[in-house]
Amino acid sequence: MNDKTAASAPTVHDNLEKLIIIRHTVRPEFRERYEAWLKQIIAAAAEFPGHEGVYILRPQQENNTFEIAVRFSSNAAAEAWLSSNIRKELLSSIVFALAADEQLEIKSGIDFWFTPPASKSKQPTRWKQWLITTAVIWPLTIIIPVLYQPLFNILPAISVWGVRHGIIAATIVALVVYLIMPRVVRLVAGWLFR
Numbered sequence: 585m586n587d588k589t590a591a592s593a594p595t596v597h598d599n600l601e602k603l604i605i606i607r608h609t610v611r612p613e614f615r616e617r618y619e620a621w622l623k624q625i626i627a628a629a630a631e632f633p634g635h636e637g638v639y640i641l642r643p644q645q646e647n648n649t650f651e652i653a654v655r656f657s658s659n660a661a662a663e664a665w666l667s668s669n670i671r672k673e674l675l676s677s678i679v680f681a682l683a684a685d686e687q688l689e690i691k692s693g694i695d696f697w698f699t700p701p702a703s704k705s706k707q708p709t710r711w712k713q714w715l716i717t718t719a720v721i722w723p724l725t726i727i728i729p730v731l732y733q734p735l736f737n738i739l740p741a742i743s744v745w746g747v748r749h750g751i752i753a754a755t756i757v758a759l760v761v762y763l764i765m766p767r768v769v770r771l772v773a774g775w776l777f778r
Contacts, residue, residue, distance in 0.1 A: 601656070602691070604653070604656070605690075606653075606688055607688075608649065608652070608686055612648055617678075621681070628671070628674060635661070636655040637654075638654050639766075655766065708777055724756045724760070728755050
């Protein structure tokens, strides 16, 4: 395999959920116009294949930086949105309202459940993060083994010690990372970031 092939070969990370984290520092006099524009670009992103939702952290007090996390099902879907003409056109229509250049990050999986460490926005306290994570995982550790029990009874080869635990752990982690935690964080964001 040559270097060119290695660089273009897909990796396991290419198929993971991707989060595009966008930071816009908005000039205070254009905040209302920016908010209207934000609705437009969110609607446009929602039309793209693989779009899985948006989470917005609005500025706190004197801070004028908006943080927008746009979820996509894969790296290809995220890249398609980032390089799209509609995104470029919409961005050029609001550039006058930005006090600084747009900042972009692309993260995968669980990297952005909570506010990123580089953020100037208020971050949740560790005990709140611990409490939410425990509240999500604890019931799953009770329910998932019970749900798998009929399968383990039918297929004794996968019910051996260690294998059974690996299947249960992988299921719980997948549910938490891809399905439950992003929704729970959105649901409790008001309390979490207080």
